[in-house]
Amino acid sequence: MPDKKITADCSSCTLAKRCLPSGIPVTDLYRFTNIVSTNQTFSTGDVLFKQGVKAANLYVVKTGAFKTQIINQFGDAHVSGFYLSGDIIGLESMAGGVTLNSSIAIEPSLACKISYRPLALLRREFPSLSDLAVKIYSQALATTQDTQNCLSIHSAPSRLAQFLILFSQRTNQLSYQQSDLHLNMSRQDMASHLGIAVETVSRSFTKLIDSGCITKTGRLIQIIDRTGLEKIAQCSSY
Amino acid sequence: MPDKKITADCSSCTLAKRCLPSGIPVTDLYRFTNIVSTNQTFSTGDVLFKQGVKAANLYVVKTGAFKTQIINQFGDAHVSGFYLSGDIIGLESMAGGVTLNSSIAIEPSLACKISYRPLALLRREFPSLSDLAVKIYSQALATTQDTQNCLSIHSAPSRLAQFLILFSQRTNQLSYQQSDLHLNMSRQDMASHLGIAVETVSRSFTKLIDSGCITKTGRLIQIIDRTGLEKIAQCSSY
DNA sequence: GCATAATATTGATACAGATCATTTCTTCTA
DNA sequence: TAGAAGAAATGATCTGTATCAATATTATGC
Numbered sequence: 194m195p196d197k198k199i200t201a202d203c204s205s206c207t208l209a210k211r212c213l214p215s216g217i218p219v220t221d222l223y224r225f226t227n228i229v230s231t232n233q234t235f236s237t238g239d240v241l242f243k244q245g246v247k248a249a250n251l252y253v254v255k256t257g258a259f260k261t262q263i264i265n266q267f268g269d270a271h272v273s274g275f276y277l278s279g280d281i282i283g284l285e286s287m288a289g290g291v292t293l294n295s296s297i298a299i300e301p302s303l304a305c306k307i308s309y310r311p312l313a314l315l316r317r318e319f320p321s322l323s324d325l326a327v328k329i330y331s332q333a334l335a336t337t338q339d340t341q342n343c344l345s346i347h348s349a350p351s352r353l354a355q356f357l358i359l360f361s362q363r364t365n366q367l368s369y370q371q372s373d374l375h376l377n378m379s380r381q382d383m384a385s386h387l388g389i390a391v392e393t394v395s396r397s398f399t400k401l402i403d404s405g406c407i408t409k410t411g412r413l414i415q416i417i418d419r420t421g422l423e424k425i426a427q428c429s430s431y
Numbered sequence: 432m433p434d435k436k437i438t439a440d441c442s443s444c445t446l447a448k449r450c451l452p453s454g455i456p457v458t459d460l461y462r463f464t465n466i467v468s469t470n471q472t473f474s475t476g477d478v479l480f481k482q483g484v485k486a487a488n489l490y491v492v493k494t495g496a497f498k499t500q501i502i503n504q505f506g507d508a509h510v511s512g513f514y515l516s517g518d519i520i521g522l523e524s525m526a527g528g529v530t531l532n533s534s535i536a537i538e539p540s541l542a543c544k545i546s547y548r549p550l551a552l553l554r555r556e557f558p559s560l561s562d563l564a565v566k567i568y569s570q571a572l573a574t575t576q577d578t579q580n581c582l583s584i585h586s587a588p589s590r591l592a593q594f595l596i597l598f599s600q601r602t603n604q605l606s607y608q609q610s611d612l613h614l615n616m617s618r619q620d621m622a623s624h625l626g627i628a629v630e631t632v633s634r635s636f637t638k639l640i641d642s643g644c645i646t647k648t649g650r651l652i653q654i655i656d657r658t659g660l661e662k663i664a665q666c667s668s669y
Numbered sequence: 670g671c672a673t674a675a676t677a678t679t680g681a682t683a684c685a686g687a688t689c690a691t692t693t694c695t696t697c698t699a
Numbered sequence: 700t701a702g703a704a705g706a707a708a709t710g711a712t713c714t715g716t717a718t719c720a721a722t723a724t725t726a727t728g729c
Contacts, residue, residue, distance in 0.1 A: 587715080
């Protein structure tokens with residue numbers, strides 16, 4: 194019974210404690226695993242969903258990373274967010290019925306797909322799942338506020354510094370002092386997300402390195418002086 | 432029994448259809464009115480809640496307008512959002528237990544206060560209220576994404592144009608083509624929210640007026656050429 | 670209705686970052 | 700491993716916006 198094996202995966206998943214199953218009593222977990230398609234594989238550039246189509250699913254990132262982007266009428270894309278292990282994609286389109294953005298894998302990734310409808314039914318049945326939903330949404334809102342705050346910072350190096358701080362907080366939630374971070378996204382994606390030119394991203398990296406706050410080898414960043422980085426991030430924000 | 436009169440207010444409220452009561456069966460509405468402090472009055476500058484204190488309440492704007500702002504360690508304030516009639520304030524702090532921003536009235540206003548705790552109990556009891564919560568959160572996320580998108584626009588006039596479009600969509604949800612809009616906030620607040628200098632806000636207004644897209648008398652804006660305004664908004668966004 | 674303060678606009682200048690061009694580095698494939 | 704294609708960094712120039720200063724307009728209290 195290979196099917197059962199796949200859908201029964203949630204109980205042994207390393208993310209289970211942070212993910213939606215934590216909202217369901219262990220004895221009823223099978224109810225949840227029935228509505229999940231676990232561990233779907235995505236290569237870099239693969240699309241989870243396109244902007245403007247019927248919104249039908251949530252995706253939980255298991256490994257790897259995704260971005261969401263919004264494309265306006267002139268075809269300009271803006272990267273609205275990055276999603277890492279444990280993050281949930283598709284929350285903002287649940288009410289409207291139409292996807293507000295596209296979601297794309299930015300490295301080889303695994304994600305679990307959950308349909309809106311059966312999830313809503315489960316939520317109605319299990320109050321603890323309803324509580325979890327509110328908690329997840331509340332945190333998602335807090336995260337977008339952080340991002341928004343970051344975008345309101347003026348100088349490019351400050352904005353990049355703030356981005357690195359936020360990113361390191363998200364990737365190293367367990368050990369805040371962990372200083373290594375792997376930037377999964379291209380400079381192009383970072384530039385779009387931060388609202389600055391690609392070249393300016395590079396130059397800003399150079400400045401952060403010269404100031405002695407970070408080191409960089411490829412896409413691997415090491416934060417040497419977190420306090421210094423925070424000082425740079427706090428300059429010239431409205 | 433004046434107390435009863437006040438708490439029984441929701442059934443006759445003009446916002447009831449958009450507000451939380453719509454998630455509760457009419458026959459049980461009294462359960463909801465019991466946990467609401469309706470029509471609390473606020474003068475310009477009055478504070479709903481301060482950043483960094485215990486988060487305990489949601490506020491629904493009945494009339495008037497509020498802003499939320501985040502203050503960093505250096506005392507720089509960033510206006511993260513504006514809240515108008517029907518909007519709900521305090522959603523993002525529900526999970527963490529601590530307020531992530533301050534909320535301040537920007538004109539004489541009325542707001543209804545709802546405590547988190549009893550609301551959560553009601554939500555567990557009424558699945559339709561749980562559905563509504565998800566819908567409200569989803570829409571709130573969509574709104575912040577709009578804002579974020581706006582902040583990623585480069586040129587100041589484009590950003591202002593986009594802000595005006597979004598603002599008019601929010602204030603005139605019923606009649607999209609309505610072209611009058613009253614900007615409740617000061618130039619300072621707009622500047623902070625848009626991440627540009629106050630002077631640049633003024634200059635950008637002048638440009639929008641010169642281009643023939645809008646007219647302006649004080650804080651009252653009239654959109655003359657919506658298509659033109661949208662074109663300006665779409666220029667030079669990443 | 671006037672005086673004062675607060676808010677908003679306009680002007681002049683300097684600088685940060687966009688843009689285009691070029692070089693260096695990295696990654697992928699044969 | 701070499702070569703090609705892509706991504707990232709660096710350089711030079713020019714434009715847009717921040718900043719500081721001054722003026723105009725709108726609100727507010729007496």
